[in-house]
Amino acid sequence: MTDSPAPVPSDTRIPRAVLRTVWVLIIGGFAAILDSTIVAIAIDTLARQFDVPVSTIQWVSTAYLLALAVAIPLTGWAQARVGGKRLWIAALALFLLGSVLCSLAWDAPSLIVFRVLQGLGGGIMFPLMQSLAVQAAGGRTRGMGRMMAVVTVPIALGPILGPVVGGLILNDLSWQWLFLVNVPIVIVGIALAAWLLPDDSSRITRPKLDIVGLMLLAPGLALILLGLSDIETGDGVGSAEVLVPLLVGIALAVAFVFWSLARRERALVQLRMLGRRTVASASTVMWLSGAALYGAMLLLPLYWQTLRGETVLTAALLLIPQGVGSLAARPIAGVLLERIGARALTMIGFALMALGTIPFALADAGTSNVWLSAVLVVRGLGLGTVLIPLMTVSMTGLAHDEIPQVTMITRIAQQVGGAFGTAILAVVLTTLLDGVTDTTGAADAFHAAFWVATGVAVLALLASLLLPGRERPVPSIADAEVAEGELAA
CATH class of the missing domain: 1.20.1250.20 (MFS general substrate transporter like domains)
Incomplete structure (x- = not known):
């Protein structure tokens, strides 16, 4: 008589090892998620501090947004190349460096450049946090909803708490603390990641970088976001500042769609998954x-x-x-x-x-x-x-x-x-x-x-x-x- 398959228990609790990994990721990634909106409320303050127009200092937010867009498509390739744990620690370190440099900025251009470093680190961390959490579950479908409830806490709260924290800082402290507030959080995040994240070096495959795909998608996304951002800052929909980057960005994105579908598994971002x-x-x-x-x-x-x-x-x-x-x-x-x-x-x-x-x-x-x-x-x-x-x-x-x-x-x-x-x-x-x-x-x-x-x-x-x-x-x-x-x- 053939044994029937064992029934799967209905217990949907998250295993302790998985929960530990999730919380390590949340602690490290919370600073980047918070920082994506914390600066928005300080635009007028920074414009007065550096004696520049608001249209110039607005690039502090825009540059961060564009850097995020450039970094996101690289995450999958980089994870396969160096491993998730190493990439997570490297992204945290890059974000930490950017935060410290932002607090030391001496003028608006230097602050904008240092925000790009922050954005590159954050752009890797956002998708990587979710990938590592789901991979830590090892393919389990049970309890996925509860795990996502934990993983998405900072993603949902960041845009809401960012303006609050920014307002509190500007009320009592100097503008530099908009960036220094990240330092202790990220240091703890790096230490916990080095100690508790599972080693995944055995899964490193070292794939070749899809350079054509990168040259299409990264600037395509950046230009689309730049065009939309210019609308937000007051440029009309029909202005050249909006239409040129938007149309060029859309054209590059469309070209990437065809490129990705043709390359399938070798594409930078595999749109075949859609x-x-x-x-x-x-x-x-x-x-x-x-x-x-x-x-x-x-x-x-x-x-x-x-x-x-x-x-x-x-x-x-x-x-x-x-x-x-x-x-x-x-x-x-x-x-x-x-x-x-x-x-x-x-x-x-x-x-x-x-x-x-x-x-x-x-x-x-x-x-x-x-x-x-x-x-x-x-x-x-x-x-x-x-x-x-x-x-x-x-x-x-x-x-x-x-x-x-x-x-x-x-x-x-x-x-x-x-x-x-x-x-x-x-x-x-x-x-x-x-x-x-x-x-x-x-x-x-x-x-x-x-x-x-x-x-x-x-x-x-x-x-x-x-x-x-x-x-x-x-x-x-x-x-x-x-x-x-x-x-x-």
Whole structure:
């Protein structure tokens, strides 16, 4: 009589070794994620400090964003070339060097150059953090949602806490602490990584670098983001500053698509992975989630300061309820994912984001800050919910070496989506504010922008229908091995 396969236990707890790896990655990567938004609130302060126009110092943020875009496509190749552990420590060290140099900057150009170093380190860390966490799970499908709930904590909180921390620093300390605050976090992160991250040197394959792919994709992404960033800083959609980099970037990106599909496994970023429904649907919705998240993050601080007359610090503190809601949602979302599936959970998340944005489109001068803060908790619950099912779906059924490829694809989708959403809302707001001198006109402009932000969340909700529904999980090889060990014990 043939023995039937051993059943897979229903226990979805994250193994201690995997959880340890995840927390090491979170501690090291949190500084880079926080730093991606912490400087945005200090643009005016830095412009006064270095006695340059805001249009010049804005490159402190733009250069960081472009460096991120250039580094992301290199992550998969670099991980295969030197190993994930070594690459993670090297990226942390590069980010640390950039942070220290930024604090020592003597003028605007030097600060911009040093921000590029920070961005290169951060651009590697963002996708690598997710890749190493999923690879540490060894192919397990059980408990993936709960693990993603932990992994995505800093990714969700960074854009929310960045302005808050920046406001607190600028209120009591010098601008240099915007960068020095990273130093102790990164040093601890390097030490923990060297001690606790598993050695993966045996998996080093030393592939050849796809130079043509790099020369197409890296500048293509950078130019697309540059064009969208110029829209945000006030250049018209039809201006040469916007159209030239945007069109050239799109042309390079399209050329890379054909190049990648032709080279298949040898491509810098293997777009053939988009042939899988899980990867394609998650990437599409991830693009919209970036637009919904970062677009509204442009509006909210401006709303508090411009329309309600709050200080920079007060505006930053008023964003805290959104972070609280996002943090509170994560453990709940990890459990719900396994019960109701990715599609339903993602739709719930975007519905909460829309509901948490509508009151800002209806608010008037008599609307209390207490009510709007409570609304931001609801919006935060939505923000904290959507990333978990999207990242989990994108990782479904992947082999070990495919994981870095998919993390690069989803990260690029979210990065470009964030820039696109920010640009759209910036166009709406600046167009409607043009020539407005009264409070009523300014309020109408913000109301329209918040309605557009609500529409983006609703569009993302509808796109979530592309995601797979709740399916009975098929145990992976790693799950079966774990099951046999647990039954034997």
